[in-house]
Amino acid sequence: MPSVRRVKATSVAAITINDVADRAGVSIKTVSRVLNNEANVRPETRERVQEAVAALGYRPNLSARSLAGSRSFLIGLCFDNPNPAYVSEAQIGAITRCRVSGYHLVVEPVDNRSETADSQLEAMVFNVRVDGVIITPPVSDHPAILAMLESSRTPYVRISPERDRDRGPSVYMDDYKAAYDMTNYLLGLGHRRIGFVRGHPDHGSSYRRFDGFQAAMADHGLPVQPDLLAQGYFTFQSGVQAGEQLLRHPERPTAIFSASDGMALGVMSTAARMGLSIPTDLSVAGFDDTPTARVVWPPLTTVRQPINEMAAAAADILISGEAKRAMDDKLPIRRMLDFELIVRQSCAPPKA
Numbered sequence: 001m002p003s004v005r006r007v008k009a010t011s012v013a014a015i016t017i018n019d020v021a022d023r024a025g026v027s028i029k030t031v032s033r034v035l036n037n038e039a040n041v042r043p044e045t046r047e048r049v050q051e052a053v054a055a056l057g058y059r060p061n062l063s064a065r066s067l068a069g070s071r072s073f074l075i076g077l078c079f080d081n082p083n084p085a086y087v088s089e090a091q092i093g094a095i096t097r098c099r100v101s102g103y104h105l106v107v108e109p110v111d112n113r114s115e116t117a118d119s120q121l122e123a124m125v126f127n128v129r130v131d132g133v134i135i136t137p138p139v140s141d142h143p144a145i146l147a148m149l150e151s152s153r154t155p156y157v158r159i160s161p162e163r164d165r166d167r168g169p170s171v172y173m174d175d176y177k178a179a180y181d182m183t184n185y186l187l188g189l190g191h192r193r194i195g196f197v198r199g200h201p202d203h204g205s206s207y208r209r210f211d212g213f214q215a216a217m218a219d220h221g222l223p224v225q226p227d228l229l230a231q232g233y234f235t236f237q238s239g240v241q242a243g244e245q246l247l248r249h250p251e252r253p254t255a256i257f258s259a260s261d262g263m264a265l266g267v268m269s270t271a272a273r274m275g276l277s278i279p280t281d282l283s284v285a286g287f288d289d290t291p292t293a294r295v296v297w298p299p300l301t302t303v304r305q306p307i308n309e310m311a312a313a314a315a316d317i318l319i320s321g322e323a324k325r326a327m328d329d330k331l332p333i334r335r336m337l338d339f340e341l342i343v344r345q346s347c348a349p350p351k352a
Contacts, residue, residue, distance in 0.1 A: 077090065082235050085262070090307055134157055134159065140161040146167065161204065162205070168333075175205045175208035203234070232258065234263065257285045267284055278346055294344075303340070303342070
């Protein structure tokens with residue numbers, strides 16, 4: 001009878017925090033502090049522990065960690081945004097940051113106009129027991145939701161809030177300056193009749209972008225003509241409708257600046273249907289720099305909004321404990337991230 005050789009199987013699950021501590025040459029407590037992203041760990045020690053974690057393929061047991069302390073290692077993200085590209089980018093940014101520290105992301109849609117919006121998010125806070133919540137616009141300005149989070153002592157970070165910016169931690173970009181710079185770019189090309197598609201009225205950024213547009217026009221001594229303005233809702237279809245309104249004008253604009261890429265793409269669709277060539281007959285600019293803006297033809301000139309980075313920064317403020325300390329000390333945290341003007345082939349000087 002042939003002999004049977006038994007091989008002991010080794011799995012990732014069999015690797016413990018003790019193995020990581022041994023390999024890194026530190027105590028178990030130090031490993032725990034690194035995994036929990038706590039302060040007061042030397043950079044070289046943190047790096048050594050992280051290398052040991054990667055080399056061994058160690059994965060902390062989330063349930064055990066939750067039972068061992070007061071944290072659940074879950075971060076919530078709530079949204080009510082008609083732009084799927086925005087939501088997707090925000091999720092990717094938050095997930096990427098959570099993964100580094102062994103956290104998981106729980107995503108919750110909220111109807112911002114509902115009278116029970118705070119109750120929708122309350123289920124996540126009390127049933128799932130998240131360690132903190134990232135609030136994207138327009139939910140970031142919802143008074144009942146903010147009050148519920150504060151009364152339950154749940155740390156939160158607001159992305160691009162419009163009102164009470166010192167109320168809790170916030171991460172944002174300068175929408176006003178971004179719209180001002182894009183309008184300036186179009187004016188620099190020689191455009192004077194510039195149409196503008198406004199963003200969703202529920203979003204504070206819509207007003208700041210429109211204000212930036214108006215300011216740039218005024219600085220060039222140009223009035224903003226009401227008949228060259230159209231209301232949009234951050235959707236492709238609203239851009240189509242705005243394009244029809246603006247491009248059927250007897251003296252149509254030579255350029256149209258939309259407060260989101262989705263609406264800009266709708267304008268481009270309408271222009272193509274009307275037989276207009278972009279950018280020869282019409283220049284089109286957007287806002288966001290979504291993936292579609294890069295693959296549409298011609299590629300869209302736009303403002304790159306750091307959605308991914310803003311969500312990652314919001315998650316970092318929660319995971320590091322800054323949001324909780326800010327809540328305890330009643331100190332505001334405000335992080336402003338840079339935007340970038342992305343010039344592509346959808347804009348050119350107007351016809352002579």
